[in-house]
Amino acid sequence: SSHASSALEPFELVQGEVQIISERLRHSVVSNVPALRSSAEYFFRPGLEGKRLRPTLVMLMASSLSPGAPGPDMLEADLRPASQHAPELRRRHQRLAEIAELIHVASLLHDDVIDDAATRRGISSLNFNVGNKMAILAGDFLLARASVTLAALRETRVVELMSQVLEDLVTGEIMQMTATRDQLLDQEFYLQKTYCKTASLMSNSAKSIAVLSGESEDVCNAAASFGRHIGLAFQIIDDVLDLTASSSILGKPALNDMKSGLATAPVLLAAEEQPELKAIILRKFKDSGDVHQAMGLIERSQGIQRARQLAEHHCFLASELIRGLPEAKSDHAKICRAGLMNIAEKVLNRSK
Ligand code: FPP
Ligand code: MG
Ligand code: MG
Numbered sequence: 001s002s003h004a005s006s007a008l009e010p011f012e013l014v015q016g017e018v019q020i021i022s023e024r025l026r027h028s029v030v031s032n033v034p035a036l037r038s039s040a041e042y043f044f045r046p047g048l049e050g051k052r053l054r055p056t057l058v059m060l061m062a063s064s065l066s067p068g069a070p071g072p073d074m075l076e077a078d079l080r081p082a083s084q085h086a087p088e089l090r091r092r093h094q095r096l097a098e099i100a101e102l103i104h105v106a107s108l109l110h111d112d113v114i115d116d117a118a119t120r121r122g123i124s125s126l127n128f129n130v131g132n133k134m135a136i137l138a139g140d141f142l143l144a145r146a147s148v149t150l151a152a153l154r155e156t157r158v159v160e161l162m163s164q165v166l167e168d169l170v171t172g173e174i175m176q177m178t179a180t181r182d183q184l185l186d187q188e189f190y191l192q193k194t195y196c197k198t199a200s201l202m203s204n205s206a207k208s209i210a211v212l213s214g215e216s217e218d219v220c221n222a223a224a225s226f227g228r229h230i231g232l233a234f235q236i237i238d239d240v241l242d243l244t245a246s247s248s249i250l251g252k253p254a255l256n257d258m259k260s261g262l263a264t265a266p267v268l269l270a271a272e273e274q275p276e277l278k279a280i281i282l283r284k285f286k287d288s289g290d291v292h293q294a295m296g297l298i299e300r301s302q303g304i305q306r307a308r309q310l311a312e313h314h315c316f317l318a319s320e321l322i323r324g325l326p327e328a329k330s331d332h333a334k335i336c337r338a339g340l341m342n343i344a345e346k347v348l349n350r351s352k
Pocket of ligand 2: 112115117
């Protein structure tokens, strides 16, 4: 029935709570210095929050491990007396979602400086509007606010996990910048870099949720693996969309990866069938007509289909990890687990 399927609609299951998290994020990036305030809140303004995939994943993971459904009292911002606040553990889970989103947006601000990008989420990038210096400092400011929220959790294991994310983001970016000729053509290198740039945040956030819940080592590791697989699948689909979707749908230029010199999963898989692609990959699509010629070669290969299959494989593994969790503590937890598996499917079928 339509009711049963909407009960599994993952974004709806935690929509109210993710809304509250967005609101808190807007409050948490306030500064007394007007220029800093307007830069820091740039991508937290209503309508510019993106898909909010990370807070959704994080809160669904929290619910999947919890004994019951969050009551209406858990959906309120902290503007009320402390006695009426959401139960402590749920509040800590919400803080983790905020931290994950702060780190994510900070990495985008820095990334757009590095890539000299003019657009993001369908509007001008922050660096385009306020310059590189302000954009970098705004990213640093978001990381500072994330650090304060992280410290306030008083859970050093979670500090370790989320600090590892920062190291991985930087490592992934440098791996990409400094790849040798062999590495440029290497699928394994691509997957390691992709773990660092995209999947580490999802993996360590999911694991942090399990740690905050006091789960066993096995459950913490399953949560981490779930985040890793869904992150890899998400990025591989991102790479496919870069080749197949239009810039108006993506909110950034189409064929952006190749134009920036990057060979992603579908391109590397295509190169196995069309060796001519290898020379183009090695010269980073720089000669005139390279992007066009590469597209022709990719279209004559199974690269895009094989990349989709690789993403499907990672989504399958992500779902298996959810199925393998110890028995759910409530019906609501069961529904949220179905929601997590549904997200895995949504990641595969998304168009932007
Ligand atoms: C987007 O990649 C970029 C990232 C996911 C991570 C970028 C990481 C850094 C800039 C390192 C320093 C950051 C912090 C905050 C520790 P992309 O350029 O491939 O994708 P795009 O199409 O979204 O621009
Ligand atoms: Mg970029
Ligand atoms: Mg980049």
